[in-house]
Amino acid sequence: MAEHDLLQLDNISKFYGNIIALEGVTTSVNAGEVTCVLGDNGAGKSTFIKILAGVHQQSAGTIKLNGEEVMFKSPREALDAGVATVYQDLAMVPLMSVWRNFFLGAEPTKGIGPIKMIDQAKAMRIAVEEMAKMGIDIRDPEQPVGTLSGGERQSVAIARAGYFGARVLILDEPTSALGVKQSGVVLKRIVEARNQGLAVIFITHNPAHAYPVGDRFLILNRGKSMGNFAKEEITQQELTGLMAGGAELQELQSELEEAISGVKKS
Numbered sequence: 172m173a174e175h176d177l178l179q180l181d182n183i184s185k186f187y188g189n190i191i192a193l194e195g196v197t198t199s200v201n202a203g204e205v206t207c208v209l210g211d212n213g214a215g216k217s218t219f220i221k222i223l224a225g226v227h228q229q230s231a232g233t234i235k236l237n238g239e240e241v242m243f244k245s246p247r248e249a250l251d252a253g254v255a256t257v258y259q260d261l262a263m264v265p266l267m268s269v270w271r272n273f274f275l276g277a278e279p280t281k282g283i284g285p286i287k288m289i290d291q292a293k294a295m296r297i298a299v300e301e302m303a304k305m306g307i308d309i310r311d312p313e314q315p316v317g318t319l320s321g322g323e324r325q326s327v328a329i330a331r332a333g334y335f336g337a338r339v340l341i342l343d344e345p346t347s348a349l350g351v352k353q354s355g356v357v358l359k360r361i362v363e364a365r366n367q368g369l370a371v372i373f374i375t376h377n378p379a380h381a382y383p384v385g386d387r388f389l390i391l392n393r394g395k396s397m398g399n400f401a402k403e404e405i406t407q408q409e410l411t412g413l414m415a416g417g418a419e420l421q422e423l424q425s426e427l428e429e430a431i432s433g434v435k436k437s
Contacts, residue, residue, distance in 0.1 A: 176201045177370045178254075178339050183232035185218050191394050192218040196232070198389040198399045200339065200370040205361060207373045207381035209414050210391035216374050219391065220343055223372070224256040225249035236339075255337035257328045259344050265317030269309055270298040272316040273331050301330045305363050321349045322356030329360050333369060340364055341372045346380050358384050378414055382407040390414050 176199040185193040193215045200206040210216050221227040223234070225243030234241050236252060243249040249256075263272045270291075271278075278294050280287040295312040302309045307326045316324060325345050332340050342361065346354040361384050365371050375381050381388065388405060390397040390413050397413050398405075405413075 177237060178372075179233075179235040180223075181233045181235075183219075183222060183229050183234065185222060185227060186230045193222070193229075193391075193394045196389070196391070196396050198387065198396075200372055200387065202338070202368050202370050203365055204386040205365050205371040205373055205384050206387040206389060207375060207385035208389045208391065209375060209378060209381055209410070211376055211414070213393065214376075214391040215394040216344075216376075216391060218394070220256060220341060220374060223249065223254060223339075223341055225254075253336055253338035254341065255332035255335070255339070256341040257325070257332060257343065257345065259347065261324055261328050263316050263324060263328070266315050268313045269302075269316050269319070269327060270295045270312040272327060273298040273301070273312075273334075275331075277335065297334070301334045302326065304333075304367070305330045305360050320353055320356070322353035322360075325349075325357045326360045329364055333364060333367060337369060339370045339372065341374065343374050344376070345373070346375065346377065354380060376414075378407055378411045382410060 178201075179199045181197050183193060183196045184191070196215070196219065198206055198208075208216055208219060218227065222229050223243075225246045225248050228242055228244065234243075236254070241252065243252065243254070246256075262275075274294055278289045279297070281290040281293075282288050298312045299309050305326050307323055307330075316327060319327070329340065329342070345357045345361075349357065358380060361371055361373060365384075373381060373385065382402075386402055388398075388400045388402070388410055390399075390410070392414075400410075
């Protein structure tokens with residue numbers, strides 16, 4: 172890994188007694204890059220996220236942020252260091268306005284001394300401006316966030332993280348519950364975040380979503396790394412094969428062909 176990588180993970184492992192949740196995982200992500208972490212259910216993606224987000228601490232291995240070794244003891248510690256995680260549930264209040272969801276208790280205030288009020292006009296302006304940077308045109312920041320599409324809600328969360336100083340942005344399966352069009356919206360937001368200089372970690376089980384936007388790919392299977400590749404080192408087909416298990420995929424394809432052939436004959 173290069174010395175200038177913003178975030179470096181070296182041989183990260185997590186054990187729960189005799190149970191191995193994650194073992195020997197190494198990867199990196201730099202500002203203005205997307206590292207995709209791929210794996211099916213039970214691959215270790217959730218454990219990986221929780222260690223970076225400060226929910227759990229690794230049992231072994233080192234994490235370096237800007238060359239300094241760190242171990243986040245809480246989500247607040249990770250956030251204060253500039254590592255923000257956007258989970259699948261987005262932590263949003265559907266009936267609350269877009270601008271209130273953008274700030275969620277950190278609204279700008281106005282007033283002198285102890286008497287301060289939320290500066291609503293400033294908050295709405297900032298929310299609209301930050302969303303515009305992500306390519307989303309919010310005409311009415313007062314509209315409930317629940318009226319936005321799934322892709323637009325993801326965009327609010329991504330813009331919010333960037334505004335509040337995130338340097339590393341972790342996205343937990345942001346396209347998993349979305350259709351093709353809304354997934355495309357989120358993938359565009361990931362590219363926008365990368366172009367704004369954020370180091371993005373994109374957690375997904377979908378190689379077709381990962382490959383177009385990724386600069387680096389880490390494949391997990393049952394807690395272990397199946398490989399850590401720069402984009403020029405792997406094709407999308409190879410990525411899919413590694414993730415699914417090439418032999419298993421070929422066997423499944425053969426079984427399907429036999430089944431289809433049997434149906435046609437009958």
